[in-house]
Amino acid sequence: MTPHNRADKADIASVVLAPGDPLRAKLVAEHFLRDASLVTDVRNVLGYTGFFQGRKVSVMATGMGGPSIGIYSYELFTTYDVKTIIRIGTCGGLQKQIGVGDLVYAMTASTDSAWAHQYNLKGTLSPCCDSSLLVKAVDQAQMMGYPCHAGMVFSSDLFSSYNALGEDSWKAWARMGALAQDMETYALYATAAWTQRRALSILTMTDSCVTGEGFGPDMRSKGLYPMIEVALHVALEV
Numbered sequence: 175m176t177p178h179n180r181a182d183k184a185d186i187a188s189v190v191l192a193p194g195d196p197l198r199a200k201l202v203a204e205h206f207l208r209d210a211s212l213v214t215d216v217r218n219v220l221g222y223t224g225f226f227q228g229r230k231v232s233v234m235a236t237g238m239g240g241p242s243i244g245i246y247s248y249e250l251f252t253t254y255d256v257k258t259i260i261r262i263g264t265c266g267g268l269q270k271q272i273g274v275g276d277l278v279y280a281m282t283a284s285t286d287s288a289w290a291h292q293y294n295l296k297g298t299l300s301p302c303c304d305s306s307l308l309v310k311a312v313d314q315a316q317m318m319g320y321p322c323h324a325g326m327v328f329s330s331d332l333f334s335s336y337n338a339l340g341e342d343s344w345k346a347w348a349r350m351g352a353l354a355q356d357m358e359t360y361a362l363y364a365t366a367a368w369t370q371r372r373a374l375s376i377l378t379m380t381d382s383c384v385t386g387e388g389f390g391p392d393m394r395s396k397g398l399y400p401m402i403e404v405a406l407h408v409a410l411e412v
């Protein structure tokens with residue numbers, strides 16, 4: 175147990191899928207896992223453990239933003255000895271070739287946060303995903319016929335245009351090649367690096383900053399199924 179997780183250590187699998195939204199964790203447990211049970215609900219941040227094709231898998235929400243996923247991932251990697259976290263998140267699209275619903279794999283993350291200051295590095299940290307997870311996820315998407323893009327994502331402390339620079343705040347990051355914007359990948363990858371564990375962020379592009387297109391309310395759960403399917407099949411192989 176931790177201040178943020180009431181599960182017993184044995185109740186958390188060695189691989190955890192990690193959406194921001196607690197209700198997405200519930201959806202994965204109810205629609206994709208067998209024999210899933212709720213193992214933690216501290217602060218209504220829901221975590222479940224069940225089985226996917228015979229493999230024990232946990233799915234636990236992380237909340238929104240680096241500090242929030244930082245807490246949950248740190249506790250999972252250390253107290254719970256989790257080996258692999260696969261984030262299943264949504265993102266804003268920063269490039270025109272990325273369609274609404276496409277998968278974005280974060281090879282590395284850039285950030286506007288001060289997250290890496292804690293490590294006292296004499297430079298700039300560019301944390302990256304685990305390459306073996308990335309290769310498996312690319313293979314899975316190709317086999318399943320889901321469009322996917324791999325590259326750098328921008329993990330911000332701020333949601334999209336909710337900031338003083340407003341609507342065009344993402345453009346400098348897009349020019350530097352960021353595929354998409356989320357809020358958690360940087361802190362997750364840095365925490366995985368610090369604890370010497372493995373992580374991959376698989377994101378679904380739900381809101382294009384380029385075109386203004388996005389998922390309607392009905393697609394905000396069903397439209398995430400390809401990402402969930404890919405993540406679960408990657409989990410089978412780790």
Ligand SMILES: O=P(O)(O)O[C@H]1O[C@H](CO)[C@@H](O)[C@H]1O
Nearest residue numbers: 193194195238263264356357
């Ligand atoms: O859909 P999730 O996983 O929460 O991810 C994205 O959605 C939230 C913002 O709406 C942020 O957490 C962002 O990173």
Ligand SMILES: O=c1cc[nH]c(=O)[nH]1
Nearest residue numbers: 264265266334356381
């Ligand atoms: O961070 C996010 C997540 C979803 N959509 C966005 O525009 N930004």
